[in-house]
Amino acid sequence: MGGYGKAHERVLWSEDMADACVYIMENINFNELKKGKTEVRNCHINIGTGKETSIKSLAFLWLIYWVIPAE
DSSP, X not given: OOSOSXXXXXXXXXXXXXXXXXXXXXXXXXXXXXTTOSSOOSOOOOOSOOOOEEHHXXXXXXXIIIISOOO
């Protein structure tokens, strides 16, 4: 890994994305989103916090979780 880790990105854990998709499929009535139209188009649902995380922080979390074994 190169660089200083100062860059920031918005990240989302894959299991959180899966949980959000299941929630949406079970709880959102897409007919209400049509609003009189014949089909649903461009119906964006934002999943995430909108908070940015530094690459350095992500690398540190990865190190703790995957590299350093739990005692």
